[in-house]
Amino acid sequence: MPKPLELFSILVLHGPNLNLLGKREPGIYGVVTLDEINCLLMSEASKLQVQILPLQSNHEGVLIDAIHNATEHHGILINAGAYTHTSVAIRDAISAMKKPTVEVHLSNIYQREAFRHHSYIASVAIGQISGFGAESYRLGLQALVHHLATN
């Protein structure tokens, strides 16, 4: 019997430089702004009947504190930006909190520079979606809600 979806609350974390979306390297990241991505997620969350709380920070510790404080949330959707490739600390925070986590990226990190091919988040995430622009977030939210509803 699937669980009622309106019970689910999801923390959406956007890492460093993602506040610049729309202006930042549009050939790689597109022209959609972070506000527009959050609106897209709000609209998808309403269709899925779940709640989301979006937070962007350029600071590793703020993201870690948000993960520690995610006790009331059922899952985490995260684009850790460049911290994806560097942060054992964010990886450890996700591992410690044991909240189902989906990793998303606008760009296909595996088609880019070699240093972007490794993700510290991937091994503690239930899955990763990479390369679909802003749509990666919507797909990631759908995948996370599906996981929560069926596990």
Ligand code: DQA
């Ligand atoms: C990114 C990919 C990262 O390599 C990069 O540092 C970012 C954005 C993406 O969404 O494609 O800041 O996470």
